[in-house]
Amino acid sequence: MTEQVEEFEVGRYLYCVVAVGENGSDDSFSMSGIDGEPVTVLTENGVGAVVQECESPYDTDDLETVRDWLLTHQEVVDTAGQTFGTPLPFRFDTILKGDDERVRTWIADQQDTLESHLAEFEGHWEYRVGVAWDEERVRDELESEDEELADLRERIDDSEEGTAFLLEKQYDTRIRDLRQARKESLTNRLRESLEPLVREFDVLDSNSGVLGDGASDEVVQVAFLAHEERETDIGEMLDDIAADPGVEVRFTGPWPPYSFAPELEA
């Protein structure tokens, strides 16, 4: 692949699309965005695009700079959400080539699609739940519940070094399987309890972090789209799960619906 630097003189960085309403004005929103550039809302027929001017994609090798940009992106989308209700959040670094007029034309072209997505998301936000458990406790419990495991443990204790080594391997395999099964049953329990309360549900790959900070110790992570009025019900349901000894539940939100955002055409 040859080095291909995208060049454009006039572009608009897209944060999100919001429902401004028929009589809404687009100058009621003011804050600074990435690199301190002013953020504006371009409105066409009640649909607003939250944008800022840019001349090139935001691109750097410096991780701290990236974090700053991402944080700013999130702040802008958050503020837009507080002002206008649930936004359609764009992926970081989505840029329309062209000027304000180009953005307005795009909104007009996509009017129906944007309106229907905005209506569908109205009052709904993304929430995330992570469940961590006490590994030692889980190990003890599995050993007391599973005969095979208990038997292996006993034989290991009674064996010579060589045999014990092989038995340890069997033990590790067995405990890995049991742990996996337990994780699946926890995921299913979450799914079954949440499904009546949420619109969409997604199990996340908990080891996919790229920004550092180390892997999470949460064994199960899920994201779901739910109406804001369900927050308390969901919280109470999660309290039940958290009441299990050795289990910790982290419930975060409301977030803009990043994980459930649609694909749009330009």
Added chain:
Amino acid sequence: MRETGPTRSQSDLAEMLELLLDKGVVINADIVVTVGETELLGVKLRAAIASFETAAQYGLEFPEGTDMERVNEAAGVEELAETETVPVEASSDDSEEESTDSEEDADETEAEEEATQTAEAENDGD
């Protein structure tokens, strides 16, 4: 007892930020190219970020169009194992040396050369 409502602490936000690289509204790039007036950009950035910690080492797939030379540079890795089998016009004497013991302490010039060859080979494959 924990509260029944959701939280939004610093660490929650940190987790959230990764999403922005991966999730959110996507503009259909194919259409963009056809229209010719709009482009979806910023794919390279994501690859560069991914490379810092993990991606290159674990051989994760990068989006099409990723600048692999830069990714490898950023990740501080030279060549991934599979690319070592790429046939290279090995005419000079030192090419053999390159492929063996100088692998680890190859200077920048060599690393760049290798990356270029890899890129070419990948294009041939396509």
